[in-house]
Amino acid sequence: SDVLVFLPGAWEVARVAERIRATVDAEAVEVLELHGRIDSRSQDRAVSGRGPNERARIVVSTALAESSLTVPGVRMVVDSGLSRVPRRDTVRGMSGLVTVAASKASADQRAGRAARLGPGQVVRCHDERTWAAMPEQSAPEIATGDLTDAMLTLAVWGTPRGVGLSLPDPLPERAAREAEGALRGLGAVDDDGRATPLGH
Incomplete structure (x- = not known):
């Protein structure tokens, strides 16, 4: 066998x-x-x-x-x-x-x-x-992984921070803030979390 x-x-x-x-x-x-x-x-x-x-x-x-x-x-x-x-x-x-x-x-x-x-x-x-x-x-990946890519994808979709989306697991606040801060520092999102031309 x-x-x-x-x-x-x-x-x-x-x-x-x-x-x-x-x-x-x-x-x-x-x-x-x-x-x-x-x-x-x-x-x-x-x-x-x-x-x-x-x-x-x-x-x-x-x-x-x-x-x-x-x-x-x-x-x-x-x-x-x-x-x-x-x-x-x-x-x-x-x-x-x-x-x-x-x-x-x-x-x-x-x-x-x-x-x-x-x-x-x-x-x-x-x-x-x-x-x-x-x-x-197992902890859902959204709870432990890097959210930078996910946050940029949400911004490109026109749903900054996932507002209005029904996600199976909520975005961890601290990780989401850190990811958005990194994206803002790169110029990929604006202060409202929306994708900039660079982020697209």
Whole structure:
């Protein structure tokens, strides 16, 4: 049966896939990578089912296989319990991707990938104490990520600060103010948050 391994990012996926390839019999097991940086042909190979006479597969993936893509034939999931998410550092005024504990909902979604077409099992690479500390749900990206692009898009749409829009999650006030301040400093929006010619 096939195995699906969840890791936080493309770098970890490449490194772990390389180590697995070095330890398994290449004639019996095919090791595939699945993340946003691979070409469409490699992605298609990872998400296509295997024939009855083909080698067993180990697919090493980012969260891409958590909900966006289905990898058929998986009977075992190995979950690192980690996710890479965008975060805003308000002290430094910078944003980037950080590795954090996955939410319990995310871990359950990953585990479900092992039982899509029949019984399966999951190996979680953390202890009960870590599980207890994991958040129930992932924070919406709007709550933790950089809002500069979103605020400029809203301004270009003619809805400065999202006024009049029904958003699933409200814009965090401080982050929205900081993003608008940065855009104003660049001359992309005016004092009312409307897009300037430069912002368009």
